[in-house]
Amino acid sequence: MSRAVLTFQDVTFHYPSGNLIHKHPILEDIHFQVNAGEFVSIIGASGSGKSTIFRLITGLEQPIEGKIYLNGKSMSNQLGQVGYMPQQDLLMPWRTVMDNAILPLEIKGVKKAEAIDEVRKLLGEFGLEGVEDAFPSDLSGGMKQRVSFLRSVLSGSNILLLDEPFSALDAITRLNMQEWLLGQWEKRRKTILFITHDVEEALFLSDRIFILEQEPNPSLKEVHVPLRRPRNVRDLTRTEVVIMRGHLIDQLRLKVKK
Amino acid sequence: MKHYIFSTSLVLLILIGWEVGAQIYNKSYILPAPTDILLKLWELKGILLLEHLPATLLIMVIGLAISLLIGGGLAIWMNKSQLLEKTFYPIIITSQTIPIIALAPIFVLWFGYSIWSKVVVTVLITFFPITVSTFDGLRSSDKDMKELLFTMGASKRDIFFKLDIPTALPSFFSGLKVAVTLSVIGAAIGEWLGAQAGLGYFSRRMMTQFDGAGVFAPILLLSIVGVSLFLFVTSIEKYFLKWRNR
Numbered sequence: 027m028s029r030a031v032l033t034f035q036d037v038t039f040h041y042p043s044g045n046l047i048h049k050h051p052i053l054e055d056i057h058f059q060v061n062a063g064e065f066v067s068i069i070g071a072s073g074s075g076k077s078t079i080f081r082l083i084t085g086l087e088q089p090i091e092g093k094i095y096l097n098g099k100s101m102s103n104q105l106g107q108v109g110y111m112p113q114q115d116l117l118m119p120w121r122t123v124m125d126n127a128i129l130p131l132e133i134k135g136v137k138k139a140e141a142i143d144e145v146r147k148l149l150g151e152f153g154l155e156g157v158e159d160a161f162p163s164d165l166s167g168g169m170k171q172r173v174s175f176l177r178s179v180l181s182g183s184n185i186l187l188l189d190e191p192f193s194a195l196d197a198i199t200r201l202n203m204q205e206w207l208l209g210q211w212e213k214r215r216k217t218i219l220f221i222t223h224d225v226e227e228a229l230f231l232s233d234r235i236f237i238l239e240q241e242p243n244p245s246l247k248e249v250h251v252p253l254r255r256p257r258n259v260r261d262l263t264r265t266e267v268v269i270m271r272g273h274l275i276d277q278l279r280l281k282v283k284k
Numbered sequence: 285m286k287h288y289i290f291s292t293s294l295v296l297l298i299l300i301g302w303e304v305g306a307q308i309y310n311k312s313y314i315l316p317a318p319t320d321i322l323l324k325l326w327e328l329k330g331i332l333l334l335e336h337l338p339a340t341l342l343i344m345v346i347g348l349a350i351s352l353l354i355g356g357g358l359a360i361w362m363n364k365s366q367l368l369e370k371t372f373y374p375i376i377i378t379s380q381t382i383p384i385i386a387l388a389p390i391f392v393l394w395f396g397y398s399i400w401s402k403v404v405v406t407v408l409i410t411f412f413p414i415t416v417s418t419f420d421g422l423r424s425s426d427k428d429m430k431e432l433l434f435t436m437g438a439s440k441r442d443i444f445f446k447l448d449i450p451t452a453l454p455s456f457f458s459g460l461k462v463a464v465t466l467s468v469i470g471a472a473i474g475e476w477l478g479a480q481a482g483l484g485y486f487s488r489r490m491m492t493q494f495d496g497a498g499v500f501a502p503i504l505l506l507s508i509v510g511v512s513l514f515l516f517v518t519s520i521e522k523y524f525l526k527w528r529n530r
Binding site for chain 1: 433438
Protein backbone atom coordinates (compact mmCIF):
# COMPACT_ATOMS: atom_id res chain seq x y z
CA MET A 27 0.00 0.00 0.00
CA SER A 28 1.56 3.28 -1.03
CA ARG A 29 1.62 6.30 1.17
CA ALA A 30 -0.68 9.22 0.37
CA VAL A 31 1.24 12.49 0.09
CA LEU A 32 -1.72 14.60 -0.94
CA THR A 33 -5.35 14.13 0.05
CA PHE A 34 -8.36 16.27 -0.80
CA GLN A 35 -11.13 15.43 1.64
CA ASP A 36 -14.55 16.63 0.48
CA VAL A 37 -13.13 19.97 -0.58
CA THR A 38 -15.57 22.66 -1.61
CA PHE A 39 -14.38 25.96 -2.97
CA HIS A 40 -15.63 28.89 -4.97
CA TYR A 41 -14.29 32.38 -5.46
CA PRO A 42 -16.13 35.15 -3.67
CA SER A 43 -18.98 36.15 -5.95
CA GLY A 44 -19.58 39.71 -6.96
CA ASN A 45 -18.38 39.35 -10.49
CA LEU A 46 -21.49 37.80 -12.00
CA ILE A 47 -20.57 38.19 -15.64
CA HIS A 48 -17.50 36.05 -15.39
CA LYS A 49 -18.44 32.65 -14.04
CA HIS A 50 -15.73 31.32 -11.80
CA PRO A 51 -15.06 27.60 -11.55
CA ILE A 52 -16.46 25.81 -8.57
CA LEU A 53 -15.14 22.76 -6.77
CA GLU A 54 -17.73 20.72 -4.94
CA ASP A 55 -16.97 17.88 -2.56
CA ILE A 56 -13.79 17.02 -4.38
CA HIS A 57 -12.18 13.92 -3.02
CA PHE A 58 -8.93 12.40 -4.20
CA GLN A 59 -5.67 11.03 -3.04
CA VAL A 60 -2.23 11.11 -4.65
CA ASN A 61 0.39 8.61 -3.55
CA ALA A 62 4.11 9.04 -3.10
CA GLY A 63 5.99 8.89 -6.37
CA GLU A 64 2.90 9.09 -8.53
CA PHE A 65 2.54 11.14 -11.71
CA VAL A 66 -0.97 12.47 -11.97
CA SER A 67 -2.32 14.75 -14.67
CA ILE A 68 -5.33 16.99 -14.38
CA ILE A 69 -7.20 17.77 -17.57
CA GLY A 70 -10.31 19.79 -18.19
CA ALA A 71 -11.62 22.58 -20.38
CA SER A 72 -10.52 26.09 -19.53
CA GLY A 73 -12.47 27.37 -16.57
CA SER A 74 -12.95 23.89 -15.15
CA GLY A 75 -10.95 24.71 -12.05
CA LYS A 76 -7.61 23.03 -12.80
CA SER A 77 -5.55 25.97 -11.65
CA THR A 78 -7.87 26.45 -8.69
CA ILE A 79 -6.87 23.01 -7.42
CA PHE A 80 -3.23 24.12 -7.60
CA ARG A 81 -4.03 27.36 -5.79
CA LEU A 82 -5.60 25.33 -3.01
CA ILE A 83 -2.64 22.96 -2.74
CA THR A 84 -0.08 25.76 -2.67
CA GLY A 85 -2.10 27.57 -0.03
CA LEU A 86 -2.86 30.67 -2.11
CA GLU A 87 -6.54 29.87 -1.51
CA GLN A 88 -8.26 28.16 1.41
CA PRO A 89 -11.03 25.59 0.97
CA ILE A 90 -14.45 26.72 2.15
CA GLU A 91 -15.26 23.24 3.34
CA GLY A 92 -13.25 20.06 3.63
CA LYS A 93 -9.60 19.53 4.30
CA ILE A 94 -6.39 19.22 2.37
CA TYR A 95 -3.64 16.99 3.74
CA LEU A 96 -0.05 17.42 2.61
CA ASN A 97 2.14 14.52 3.68
CA GLY A 98 -0.51 13.53 6.17
CA LYS A 99 -0.86 16.95 7.77
CA SER A 100 -3.52 19.59 7.41
CA MET A 101 -2.14 23.06 8.05
CA SER A 102 -3.76 26.43 8.37
CA ASN A 103 -0.95 28.04 6.39
CA GLN A 104 0.19 25.83 3.57
CA LEU A 105 2.40 28.36 1.77
CA GLY A 106 5.94 27.19 1.12
CA GLN A 107 5.15 23.48 1.33
CA VAL A 108 5.19 22.39 -2.32
CA GLY A 109 7.24 23.16 -5.41
CA TYR A 110 5.16 25.05 -7.94
CA MET A 111 6.08 25.60 -11.56
CA PRO A 112 3.78 28.13 -13.21
CA GLN A 113 2.55 28.22 -16.77
CA GLN A 114 4.75 31.08 -17.86
CA ASP A 115 8.29 30.47 -16.67
CA LEU A 116 8.07 33.56 -14.40
CA LEU A 117 11.81 33.96 -14.18
CA MET A 118 12.98 37.31 -12.89
CA PRO A 119 14.51 39.11 -15.88
CA TRP A 120 16.96 40.97 -13.61
CA ARG A 121 18.38 37.80 -12.12
CA THR A 122 20.80 35.44 -13.81
CA VAL A 123 19.95 31.77 -14.26
CA MET A 124 21.87 31.00 -11.08
CA ASP A 125 20.17 33.73 -9.06
CA ASN A 126 16.76 32.66 -10.31
CA ALA A 127 17.41 29.05 -9.35
CA ILE A 128 18.55 29.83 -5.80
CA LEU A 129 15.46 31.95 -5.10
CA PRO A 130 13.53 29.30 -3.11
CA LEU A 131 16.67 28.52 -1.07
CA GLU A 132 17.26 32.24 -0.50
CA ILE A 133 13.71 32.61 0.83
CA LYS A 134 14.21 29.65 3.14
CA GLY A 135 17.22 31.48 4.56
CA VAL A 136 19.93 29.18 3.18
CA LYS A 137 23.32 30.93 2.95
CA LYS A 138 24.03 32.18 -0.53
CA ALA A 139 27.27 30.22 -0.97
CA GLU A 140 25.59 26.99 0.08
CA ALA A 141 22.64 27.64 -2.21
CA ILE A 142 24.97 28.24 -5.14
CA ASP A 143 26.81 24.99 -4.41
CA GLU A 144 23.55 23.10 -4.37
CA VAL A 145 22.42 24.56 -7.68
CA ARG A 146 25.80 24.00 -9.28
CA LYS A 147 25.50 20.26 -8.63
CA LEU A 148 22.27 20.16 -10.62
CA LEU A 149 23.12 22.42 -13.56
CA GLY A 150 24.53 19.64 -15.73
CA GLU A 151 21.51 17.42 -15.38
CA PHE A 152 19.21 20.25 -16.28
CA GLY A 153 21.20 21.06 -19.39
CA LEU A 154 22.14 24.44 -17.99
CA GLU A 155 25.88 24.09 -17.61
CA GLY A 156 27.70 27.20 -18.80
CA VAL A 157 24.61 29.42 -18.87
CA GLU A 158 24.36 30.06 -15.13
CA ASP A 159 25.49 33.66 -15.59
CA ALA A 160 23.16 34.33 -18.51
CA PHE A 161 19.96 36.30 -18.11
CA PRO A 162 16.60 34.69 -18.94
CA SER A 163 16.23 36.85 -22.04
CA ASP A 164 19.25 35.05 -23.51
CA LEU A 165 17.68 31.60 -23.18
CA SER A 166 15.46 29.54 -25.45
CA GLY A 167 11.93 28.62 -24.37
CA GLY A 168 12.91 25.07 -23.44
CA MET A 169 15.85 26.29 -21.36
CA LYS A 170 13.70 28.79 -19.50
CA GLN A 171 11.29 26.00 -18.62
CA ARG A 172 14.18 23.91 -17.34
CA VAL A 173 15.35 26.75 -15.11
CA SER A 174 11.80 27.14 -13.87
CA PHE A 175 11.60 23.40 -13.20
CA LEU A 176 14.96 23.44 -11.44
CA ARG A 177 13.67 26.24 -9.26
CA SER A 178 10.58 24.22 -8.29
CA VAL A 179 12.73 21.16 -7.53
CA LEU A 180 14.91 23.30 -5.27
CA SER A 181 11.88 24.13 -3.15
CA GLY A 182 12.91 20.85 -1.54
CA SER A 183 9.36 19.55 -1.45
CA ASN A 184 8.46 15.99 -2.39
CA ILE A 185 5.41 17.30 -4.26
CA LEU A 186 5.75 19.24 -7.49
CA LEU A 187 2.89 21.05 -9.16
CA LEU A 188 3.42 21.78 -12.84
CA ASP A 189 0.89 24.04 -14.52
CA GLU A 190 0.91 23.49 -18.30
CA PRO A 191 4.67 23.94 -18.35
CA PHE A 192 5.17 22.98 -21.98
CA SER A 193 2.19 24.65 -23.60
CA ALA A 194 4.25 27.45 -25.14
CA LEU A 195 6.90 25.19 -26.67
CA ASP A 196 7.06 23.89 -30.23
CA ALA A 197 6.20 20.22 -30.84
CA ILE A 198 9.73 18.83 -30.98
CA THR A 199 11.06 20.77 -27.99
CA ARG A 200 7.97 19.74 -26.16
CA LEU A 201 8.51 16.03 -26.81
CA ASN A 202 12.12 16.32 -25.69
CA MET A 203 11.05 18.11 -22.56
CA GLN A 204 8.40 15.49 -21.80
CA GLU A 205 10.93 12.69 -22.07
CA TRP A 206 13.41 14.64 -20.03
CA LEU A 207 10.77 15.34 -17.37
CA LEU A 208 9.94 11.62 -17.10
CA GLY A 209 13.63 10.91 -16.62
CA GLN A 210 13.90 13.50 -13.86
CA TRP A 211 10.74 12.26 -12.19
CA GLU A 212 11.98 8.69 -12.11
CA LYS A 213 15.34 9.76 -10.80
CA ARG A 214 14.16 12.18 -8.11
CA ARG A 215 11.25 10.07 -6.83
CA LYS A 216 9.03 13.13 -6.57
CA THR A 217 5.28 13.16 -6.75
CA ILE A 218 4.12 15.21 -9.68
CA LEU A 219 0.76 16.82 -10.36
CA PHE A 220 0.61 18.06 -13.90
CA ILE A 221 -2.03 20.33 -15.44
CA THR A 222 -2.47 20.11 -19.17
CA HIS A 223 -5.17 20.56 -21.78
CA ASP A 224 -3.38 18.14 -24.07
CA VAL A 225 -4.83 14.63 -23.74
CA GLU A 226 -1.86 12.96 -25.43
CA GLU A 227 0.58 14.66 -23.12
CA ALA A 228 -1.46 13.45 -20.13
CA LEU A 229 -1.55 9.88 -21.47
CA PHE A 230 2.15 9.82 -22.23
CA LEU A 231 3.27 11.14 -18.86
CA SER A 232 0.84 10.02 -16.17
CA ASP A 233 -0.10 7.06 -14.04
CA ARG A 234 -3.54 8.47 -13.52
CA ILE A 235 -5.53 11.26 -15.12
CA PHE A 236 -8.08 13.41 -13.30
CA ILE A 237 -10.80 14.90 -15.44
CA LEU A 238 -12.39 18.06 -14.08
CA GLU A 239 -15.86 19.00 -15.20
CA GLN A 240 -18.15 21.92 -14.48
CA GLU A 241 -21.15 20.66 -16.46
CA PRO A 242 -23.65 19.34 -15.62
CA ASN A 243 -22.23 19.44 -12.09
CA PRO A 244 -18.79 20.28 -10.81
CA SER A 245 -17.05 16.92 -10.46
CA LEU A 246 -13.78 15.06 -10.75
CA LYS A 247 -13.37 11.69 -12.47
CA GLU A 248 -10.24 9.66 -12.79
CA VAL A 249 -8.79 7.06 -15.16
CA HIS A 250 -5.70 4.86 -14.95
CA VAL A 251 -3.39 5.00 -17.92
CA PRO A 252 -2.95 1.43 -19.23
CA LEU A 253 0.75 1.75 -19.99
CA ARG A 254 3.83 0.38 -18.30
CA ARG A 255 7.06 2.26 -17.82
CA PRO A 256 9.46 3.09 -19.30
CA ARG A 257 7.34 4.50 -22.05
CA ASN A 258 7.92 5.40 -25.62
CA VAL A 259 6.01 7.87 -27.75
CA ARG A 260 4.94 4.98 -29.97
CA ASP A 261 3.04 3.46 -27.05
CA LEU A 262 0.45 6.15 -27.66
CA THR A 263 -0.67 4.30 -30.80
CA ARG A 264 -1.71 1.17 -28.87
CA THR A 265 -5.37 0.26 -29.22
CA GLU A 266 -6.36 0.65 -25.58
CA VAL A 267 -4.63 4.02 -25.40
CA VAL A 268 -6.24 5.23 -28.60
CA ILE A 269 -9.67 4.23 -27.27
CA MET A 270 -9.04 6.01 -23.98
CA ARG A 271 -7.83 9.06 -25.81
CA GLY A 272 -11.08 9.10 -27.79
CA HIS A 273 -13.13 8.91 -24.60
CA LEU A 274 -11.19 11.66 -22.93
CA ILE A 275 -11.46 13.97 -25.90
CA ASP A 276 -15.21 13.31 -26.12
CA GLN A 277 -15.59 14.25 -22.49
CA LEU A 278 -13.64 17.44 -22.90
CA ARG A 279 -15.56 18.39 -26.00
CA LEU A 280 -18.89 17.82 -24.31
CA LYS A 281 -17.98 20.60 -21.95
CA VAL A 282 -16.81 22.94 -24.61
CA LYS A 283 -20.15 22.70 -26.43
CA LYS A 284 -22.03 24.08 -23.47
CA MET B 285 30.64 58.67 -29.84
CA LYS B 286 29.38 58.12 -33.40
CA HIS B 287 25.96 58.17 -31.86
CA TYR B 288 26.21 61.90 -31.19
CA ILE B 289 27.66 62.97 -34.51
CA PHE B 290 24.42 64.43 -35.86
CA SER B 291 23.45 66.38 -32.77
CA THR B 292 27.01 67.66 -32.39
CA SER B 293 27.10 68.87 -36.00
CA LEU B 294 23.78 70.64 -35.58
CA VAL B 295 24.96 72.40 -32.44
CA LEU B 296 28.18 73.43 -34.16
CA LEU B 297 26.20 74.81 -37.08
CA ILE B 298 24.00 76.84 -34.77
CA LEU B 299 27.04 78.11 -32.86
CA ILE B 300 28.71 79.25 -36.07
CA GLY B 301 25.51 81.01 -37.15
CA TRP B 302 25.29 82.64 -33.73
CA GLU B 303 28.96 83.71 -33.83
CA VAL B 304 28.58 85.29 -37.27
CA GLY B 305 25.28 86.93 -36.35
CA ALA B 306 26.65 88.33 -33.11
CA GLN B 307 29.75 89.73 -34.83
CA ILE B 308 27.61 91.52 -37.39
CA TYR B 309 25.08 92.78 -34.81
CA ASN B 310 27.94 93.82 -32.56
CA LYS B 311 26.07 94.61 -29.34
CA SER B 312 27.61 92.19 -26.92
CA TYR B 313 25.49 93.31 -23.93
CA ILE B 314 22.41 91.96 -25.76
CA LEU B 315 23.85 89.18 -27.88
CA PRO B 316 27.33 88.09 -26.88
CA ALA B 317 29.15 85.84 -29.35
CA PRO B 318 29.96 82.28 -28.25
CA THR B 319 33.65 83.13 -28.30
CA ASP B 320 32.98 86.08 -25.97
CA ILE B 321 31.21 83.72 -23.59
CA LEU B 322 34.08 81.23 -23.65
CA LEU B 323 36.58 84.01 -23.07
CA LYS B 324 34.49 85.31 -20.18
CA LEU B 325 34.28 81.83 -18.74
CA TRP B 326 38.04 81.56 -18.88
CA GLU B 327 38.48 84.98 -17.36
CA LEU B 328 36.10 84.21 -14.50
CA LYS B 329 37.09 80.59 -14.06
CA GLY B 330 38.53 81.05 -10.61
CA ILE B 331 35.55 82.73 -9.01
CA LEU B 332 32.99 80.67 -10.92
CA LEU B 333 34.52 77.25 -10.27
CA LEU B 334 35.72 77.81 -6.73
CA GLU B 335 33.03 80.02 -5.28
CA HIS B 336 29.76 79.92 -7.23
CA LEU B 337 29.77 76.37 -8.62
CA PRO B 338 30.21 74.73 -5.19
CA ALA B 339 27.38 76.86 -3.79
CA THR B 340 25.00 75.76 -6.54
CA LEU B 341 26.11 72.13 -6.41
CA LEU B 342 25.48 72.04 -2.69
CA ILE B 343 21.90 73.25 -3.21
CA MET B 344 21.34 70.65 -5.93
CA VAL B 345 22.78 67.78 -3.94
CA ILE B 346 20.89 68.60 -0.74
CA GLY B 347 17.70 69.20 -2.75
CA LEU B 348 18.00 65.91 -4.62
CA ALA B 349 18.80 63.98 -1.46
CA ILE B 350 15.70 65.36 0.26
CA SER B 351 13.63 64.64 -2.86
CA LEU B 352 14.88 61.06 -2.92
CA LEU B 353 13.92 60.60 0.71
CA ILE B 354 10.51 62.23 0.39
CA GLY B 355 9.76 60.86 -3.08
CA GLY B 356 10.95 57.34 -2.40
CA GLY B 357 9.24 57.28 0.98
CA LEU B 358 5.94 58.58 -0.39
CA ALA B 359 6.05 56.09 -3.26
CA ILE B 360 6.69 53.13 -0.96
CA TRP B 361 4.02 54.35 1.42
CA MET B 362 1.41 54.85 -1.27
CA ASN B 363 2.21 51.44 -2.69
CA LYS B 364 1.58 49.91 0.72
CA SER B 365 -1.83 51.31 1.38
CA GLN B 366 -4.70 52.27 -0.88
CA LEU B 367 -5.88 54.81 1.64
CA LEU B 368 -2.54 56.61 1.52
CA GLU B 369 -2.52 56.45 -2.26
CA LYS B 370 -6.00 57.95 -2.47
CA THR B 371 -5.01 60.64 0.01
CA PHE B 372 -1.64 61.67 -1.37
CA TYR B 373 -1.63 60.97 -5.10
CA PRO B 374 -4.12 63.74 -6.05
CA ILE B 375 -2.35 66.18 -3.76
CA ILE B 376 1.02 65.41 -5.33
CA ILE B 377 -0.37 65.90 -8.83
CA THR B 378 -2.09 69.14 -7.85
CA SER B 379 1.07 70.44 -6.22
CA GLN B 380 2.68 70.41 -9.65
CA THR B 381 0.14 72.83 -11.08
CA ILE B 382 1.28 75.49 -8.62
CA PRO B 383 3.74 77.80 -10.35
CA ILE B 384 6.69 77.32 -8.07
CA ILE B 385 8.54 80.29 -9.49
CA ALA B 386 5.69 82.51 -8.36
CA LEU B 387 5.83 81.01 -4.90
CA ALA B 388 9.58 81.24 -4.55
CA PRO B 389 9.68 84.79 -3.10
CA ILE B 390 7.61 83.49 -0.19
CA PHE B 391 10.32 80.98 0.57
CA VAL B 392 12.83 83.78 0.74
CA LEU B 393 10.51 85.41 3.22
CA TRP B 394 10.35 82.22 5.28
CA PHE B 395 13.89 81.01 5.06
CA GLY B 396 15.70 84.23 4.34
CA TYR B 397 18.82 84.26 2.22
CA SER B 398 20.02 80.98 3.73
CA ILE B 399 20.59 77.92 1.57
CA TRP B 400 17.21 76.50 2.58
CA SER B 401 15.09 78.85 0.51
CA LYS B 402 16.91 77.54 -2.56
CA VAL B 403 16.77 73.94 -1.41
CA VAL B 404 13.00 74.18 -0.97
CA VAL B 405 12.55 75.34 -4.56
CA THR B 406 14.78 72.51 -5.79
CA VAL B 407 12.89 69.91 -3.74
CA LEU B 408 9.51 71.16 -4.94
CA ILE B 409 10.61 70.81 -8.55
CA THR B 410 12.45 67.47 -8.28
CA PHE B 411 10.41 65.36 -5.86
CA PHE B 412 7.55 64.98 -8.32
CA PRO B 413 9.26 62.94 -11.06
CA ILE B 414 10.94 60.79 -8.41
CA THR B 415 7.72 60.08 -6.52
CA VAL B 416 5.57 59.35 -9.53
CA SER B 417 8.10 57.20 -11.37
CA THR B 418 9.00 55.18 -8.28
CA PHE B 419 5.36 54.68 -7.41
CA ASP B 420 4.45 53.57 -10.93
CA GLY B 421 7.45 51.23 -10.92
CA LEU B 422 6.50 49.66 -7.60
CA ARG B 423 2.92 49.29 -8.74
CA SER B 424 3.88 47.46 -11.90
CA SER B 425 5.30 44.43 -10.12
CA ASP B 426 3.97 41.18 -11.52
CA LYS B 427 1.07 39.67 -9.59
CA ASP B 428 1.82 36.12 -10.75
CA MET B 429 5.44 36.49 -9.70
CA LYS B 430 4.27 37.68 -6.31
CA GLU B 431 2.06 34.62 -5.90
CA LEU B 432 4.88 32.36 -6.96
CA LEU B 433 7.05 33.90 -4.26
CA PHE B 434 4.27 33.33 -1.73
CA THR B 435 4.11 29.65 -2.71
CA MET B 436 7.82 29.50 -1.86
CA GLY B 437 6.93 30.77 1.59
CA ALA B 438 8.12 34.34 1.04
CA SER B 439 7.36 37.04 3.59
CA LYS B 440 6.08 40.52 2.71
CA ARG B 441 9.61 41.73 3.30
CA ASP B 442 10.95 39.21 0.75
CA ILE B 443 8.37 40.38 -1.78
CA PHE B 444 9.39 43.99 -1.24
CA PHE B 445 13.12 43.48 -1.57
CA LYS B 446 13.24 40.67 -4.12
CA LEU B 447 10.34 41.70 -6.34
CA ASP B 448 8.98 45.21 -5.82
CA ILE B 449 12.31 47.05 -5.61
CA PRO B 450 13.96 45.39 -8.64
CA THR B 451 10.76 45.90 -10.64
CA ALA B 452 10.68 49.58 -9.75
CA LEU B 453 14.35 50.31 -10.52
CA PRO B 454 14.09 51.04 -14.28
CA SER B 455 11.22 53.43 -13.74
CA PHE B 456 12.95 54.98 -10.72
CA PHE B 457 16.03 55.74 -12.79
CA SER B 458 13.95 57.38 -15.51
CA GLY B 459 12.47 59.64 -12.87
CA LEU B 460 15.85 60.35 -11.35
CA LYS B 461 17.26 61.38 -14.73
CA VAL B 462 14.47 63.90 -15.14
CA ALA B 463 14.98 65.07 -11.56
CA VAL B 464 18.72 65.76 -11.84
CA THR B 465 18.24 67.94 -14.88
CA LEU B 466 15.39 69.75 -13.15
CA SER B 467 17.53 70.27 -10.08
CA VAL B 468 19.74 72.59 -12.13
CA ILE B 469 16.72 74.73 -12.93
CA GLY B 470 15.47 74.59 -9.34
CA ALA B 471 18.78 75.72 -7.90
CA ALA B 472 19.18 78.51 -10.47
CA ILE B 473 15.67 79.86 -9.91
CA GLY B 474 16.20 79.74 -6.19
CA GLU B 475 19.39 81.72 -6.50
CA TRP B 476 17.82 84.24 -8.83
CA LEU B 477 15.38 85.22 -6.14
CA GLY B 478 17.79 85.78 -3.40
CA ALA B 479 21.28 84.55 -2.78
CA GLN B 480 24.77 85.70 -2.03
CA ALA B 481 26.53 83.12 -4.12
CA GLY B 482 25.87 80.54 -6.81
CA LEU B 483 25.86 80.40 -10.58
CA GLY B 484 22.25 81.56 -10.88
CA TYR B 485 22.95 84.49 -8.60
CA PHE B 486 26.09 85.40 -10.53
CA SER B 487 24.29 85.30 -13.87
CA ARG B 488 21.62 87.67 -12.58
CA ARG B 489 24.18 90.04 -11.15
CA MET B 490 25.90 90.26 -14.53
CA MET B 491 22.54 91.08 -16.08
CA THR B 492 22.27 94.22 -13.94
CA GLN B 493 25.70 95.20 -15.21
CA PHE B 494 24.74 94.70 -18.87
CA ASP B 495 27.48 92.10 -19.20
CA GLY B 496 25.97 89.75 -21.78
CA ALA B 497 28.83 87.30 -21.83
CA GLY B 498 28.85 87.32 -18.05
CA VAL B 499 25.20 86.26 -18.03
CA PHE B 500 25.85 83.36 -20.34
CA ALA B 501 29.11 82.04 -18.89
CA PRO B 502 27.59 80.69 -15.64
CA ILE B 503 24.60 79.39 -17.59
CA LEU B 504 26.97 77.41 -19.79
CA LEU B 505 28.53 76.02 -16.64
CA LEU B 506 25.08 75.14 -15.25
CA SER B 507 24.24 73.26 -18.40
CA ILE B 508 27.52 71.35 -18.21
CA VAL B 509 26.70 70.42 -14.62
CA GLY B 510 23.25 69.21 -15.69
CA VAL B 511 24.59 67.05 -18.49
CA SER B 512 27.33 65.60 -16.24
CA LEU B 513 24.80 64.70 -13.56
CA PHE B 514 22.59 63.08 -16.18
CA LEU B 515 25.50 61.00 -17.49
CA PHE B 516 26.44 60.09 -13.94
CA VAL B 517 22.95 58.77 -13.24
CA THR B 518 22.95 56.92 -16.57
CA SER B 519 26.15 55.12 -15.65
CA ILE B 520 24.74 54.07 -12.27
CA GLU B 521 21.62 52.92 -14.07
CA LYS B 522 23.69 50.85 -16.50
CA TYR B 523 25.41 49.20 -13.57
CA PHE B 524 22.20 48.28 -11.77
CA LEU B 525 20.25 47.30 -14.87
CA LYS B 526 22.88 45.16 -16.55
CA TRP B 527 20.21 42.72 -17.62
CA ARG B 528 18.61 45.35 -19.84
CA ASN B 529 21.80 46.11 -21.73
CA ARG B 530 21.89 42.78 -23.51
